[in-house]
Amino acid sequence: MRTLLALTKDLFFFGKINAAVQNLGDPSGEWRSIIVHSAEAFRARLTEENLALVLIDLTARQAEPEALIRAARELGLPVLAFGSHTDPQSLRQARLAGAYRSVPNSVLVSKFPALIAQAFDPTKAPPRGEDEPD
Numbered sequence: 001m002r003t004l005l006a007l008t009k010d011l012f013f014f015g016k017i018n019a020a021v022q023n024l025g026d027p028s029g030e031w032r033s034i035i036v037h038s039a040e041a042f043r044a045r046l047t048e049e050n051l052a053l054v055l056i057d058l059t060a061r062q063a064e065p066e067a068l069i070r071a072a073r074e075l076g077l078p079v080l081a082f083g084s085h086t087d088p089q090s091l092r093q094a095r096l097a098g099a100y101r102s103v104p105n106s107v108l109v110s111k112f113p114a115l116i117a118q119a120f121d122p123t124k125a126p127p128r129g130e131d132e133p134d
Contacts, residue, residue, distance in 0.1 A: 003050045004116075006035045007042045007068060008057035017055065020112040039063040046075060053119050058083030058090040058102070065090075066097040073098035078119040082108040 006017050021033040031052075036042050042063065045051075054072040056065045058081050069079045081094035085104035094102035101115060108115065 001030045001032055001050060002052040003048055004031055004033045004053045004055060005042065005045050005048060005051055006033060006055035006057075007037070007039075007060055007063060007065070008035060008055070009037055009060040009063075010057060016109055020109075039068060042068055043071065046072060046077075051077060053077065053116065054079045055108075056081045056094070056099070058087070058094055066093055069094060069097040069099050080108075080115055080119065 004017075004021055008017065017035060018033050021031045034045055034048060036045060037060075039062075046054075054069075054077050056068055056072075056079060058065050065081065069081060072079050079094075079099040081091070081099040081102035082105055083090050083094070083102070085106065091102040091104070100119060103111075103115065
């Protein structure tokens with residue numbers, strides 16, 4: 001079973017992420033999600049067994065998302081970042097910190113399975129939307 005670790009401060013996204021993980025339908029096995037709300041809890045879970053992917057909510061500014069992206073990347077973990085479409089600078093900063101993709105919240109919700117697949121096979125990447133900064 002593969003594990004997805006997500007940092008989010010938003011209870012709305014907590015439920016959305018949990019439901020999306022349960023519906024991935026991955027032929028290589030099941031997924032489980034661990035969702036945390038603080039940088040401390042996130043760092044404590046980075047060594048979780050079978051951790052395969054990290055999601056980081058860029059609106060959790062107090063958690064210093066760019067530093068957490070770098071910490072996950074140092075362990076070789078792929079990172080998918082998400083945040084507000086009205087904050088393209090944060091989305092850019094996440095990519096500069098090492099996220100393989102940083103998307104607005106709406107894209108995360110609408111293209112979740114394809115975004116997850118992209119972490120393991122870049123040819124499965126959904127096309128970039130005009131609301132995603134370069």
